[in-house]
Amino acid sequence: MESYWNGAEAAHRRVMMKAAGYSDSDIRKKPHIGVPNSYMEGSPGSAHLRQIAEAVKQGIWAAGGVPVEFGIPATCGNxxxxxxxLKYEQVGRDIVAMSVEFVSRVHNFDGLVMVASCDNIIAGCYLAAARVNIPSMVVTGGSMQPGHHCGKTVVEADLDVARFSGSAEEDLMELEEAVCPSFGACPSMGTANTMQMLGEVMNLVMPGTATIPASDNRKLRQAREAGKFAVKLVKSGLKPSDLITKEILLNSIMFDMAVAGSTNAVLHILTMAYELGIDITLEDFETYAKEIPCINAVIPSGPYTVVDFHYAGGVPNVMKMLESRLFTDAPMMNGRTWGEYLSGVKAQPNEVIHTLEKPLFHEPGLKILRGNLSPNGAIVRPTAVPDSVKYMKGKAKVFDGDRSAFEAIEAGEIVPGDIIVIRYEGCKGAPGMKELMLSIDALIGRGLHTSVGLVSDARFSGFNFGAIIGHVSPEAYDGGTIALVENGDEIIIDIPNGQVSLEVTEEELEKRKADWVCPPLKEEKGCLNLFARNCRPAEQGGAMQPW
Structure with missing residues (x-):
């Protein structure tokens, strides 16, 4: 660090820093720590991050470091x-990672403290940490408080359901005023909160801090402590490649199963593994799906919010419940092992966080399905699937996109027993692996989620529930079996036995494959085109990692 900023050959660097307001002694002698901030005014998940980033910088200064804040892209999927x-959101993960990589490499930071909250933004920060591979950590923005309406706890997803269930505009306006009462990530087990939690498990977020609600001023105090700790982390030289080992990623999979995290976490864990050169595959998820039941009663698997989860013990409490299954010799960012840390954590079983011996469900929070319709694997969240549709055999109704399926649902063309197939919405087909919010919300709003199945090469929100099978691979654009499905074909969804199959003979599929023509890319230029040409398939994380 010092050689980069000292000597005559560094004069042009120092003068730029001096012109920006930094003193000579700070520039020459202190570690330079980048503070990528995903602040953005248009979302409650990011509109409060200026204050959090400022607390981080105060901590860095106090511990003898030099903070350098810079902006990174942020969006709100809602x-x-x-x-x-919406198909830009998955691509956004890679854009965020590239943004952090770009600035960090040019400015030669000694470490990073990233400030982020939402969905693919926080996942992009984790990916950036793995790619840049300098001492790095993330400070999360925390969870939103739940709303209250007519004596009931409500969250944003309730507004989506009400919108498609025929609620009057006046009633929707009342809900709008209630469902998002504070800053922070929407307080269900969506992707944002799932990834915030996983940051602790992956040694990127300080223990016990990920889910502090945005409205709790302990968030600011801990942000300041994180800034101080970042200087210590830089001096220790511990990099993400030292702290995110295979055992840590396997612990992350177990945690995700236990909390019934967003299915998008599968994509992000696989992407992290590939970036770090660690051999993690869908088979690892299959293994732990047989061993780790869901113990977390947060929406949509239970009635509680992430705010309840935090005050019920948060990530440390879940890890304590999993202690007998975890790789406890795995390292932590604080220099201890997980076993040493958990020895000081008291188990607190409660209505939000259960024990492995008395789980909320006797099934995992995530499951991999296979069969001729998805030989490379598909994803479902069993704890959010009604019993009535955990096994289905139904006729396919096929759509080449989310909107056309939505229009069919709204027109009354989808009836109980149908299995909707939505294709060409995968990594290349969308491009960008779109979240199916229209059709799924319409199913839930009309009460069809208890009698209709859905199979797609797209992904879906952590808010969603029903017999939704996503991430089907190979995707339609790559000529997977899902591209060959025809209206009226019989499909079997068998979640207990981990299968999703098309009841069509191999001979017939071969005939259809011979007649299939790959459609042109939907996007001829821009980042979506780049993503389609450079992304890995869903079962390998779906990121722009062509290397």
Missing amino acids: IANGAEE
Whole structure:
């Protein structure tokens, strides 16, 4: 560090820093720590991050470091909910990672403290940490408080359901005023909160801090402590490649099973593994799905919010419940092992966080399905699937996109017993692996989620529930079996036995494959085109990692 900023050959660097307001002694002698901030005014998940980033910088200064804040892209997926632009969200993970990589490499930071909250933004920060591979950590923005309406606890997903269940506009306006009462990530087990929690398990977020609600001023105090700790982390030289080992990622999979995290976490864990050169596959998820039941009663697997989860013991309490299954010799960012840390954590079984011996469900929070319709694996969240549709045999109704399926649902063309197939919405087909918010919300709003199945090469929100099978691979654009399904074909969804199959003979599929023509890419330029040409398939994380 010092050689980069000292000597005559560094004069041009020092003068730029001096012109930006930094003193000579700070520039020459202190570690330079980048503070990528995903602050953005248009979302409750990021509109409060200026204050958190400021606390981080105060901590860095206090511990003898030099903070350098810079902005990184941020979006709110709910803004694009139901719109074609939602397919940008998965691509956004890679754009965030590239943004952090770009600035960090040019400015030669000694460490990073990233400030982020939402969905693919926080996942992009984790990916950036793995790629840049300098001492790095993340400070999360925390969870939103739940709303209250007519004596009931409500969250944003309740508004989506009400919208498609025929509620009057006046009633929707009342809900709008209630469902998002504070800053922070929407307080269910969506992707944002899942990834915030996983940051602790992956040694990127300080223990016990990920889910502190945005409205709790302990968030600011801990942000300041994180800034101080970042200087210590830089001086220790511990990099993400030292702290995110295979055992840590396997612990992350077990945690995700236990909390019934967003299915998008599968993509992000696999992407982290690939970036770090660690051999993690869907088979690892299959293994732990047989061993780890869901112990977390947060929406949609139970009635509680992430705020309840935090005050019920949060991530440390879940890890304590999993202690007998975890790789406890795995390292932590604080220099201890997970076993040493958990020896000081008291187990607190409660209505939100259960024990392995008395789980909330006797099934995992995530499950991999296979069969001729998805030989490379598909994803379902069993704890959010009604018993009535955990096994289904039904006729396919096929759509080449989310909106056309939604229009069919709204027109009354989907009836109990149907299995909707939505294709060409995968990594390449969308491109960008779109979240199916329109069709799924419409199913739930009309009460069809208890009698209709859905199979897709797209992904879906952590808010969603029903017999939704996503991440089907190979995707339709790559000529997977899902591209060959025809209206009226019989499909079997068998979640207990981990299968999703098309009841069509191999001979017939071969005939259909011979007649299939790959469609042109939907996007001829821009980042979506780049993503389609450079992304890995869903079962390998779906990121732009062509290397």
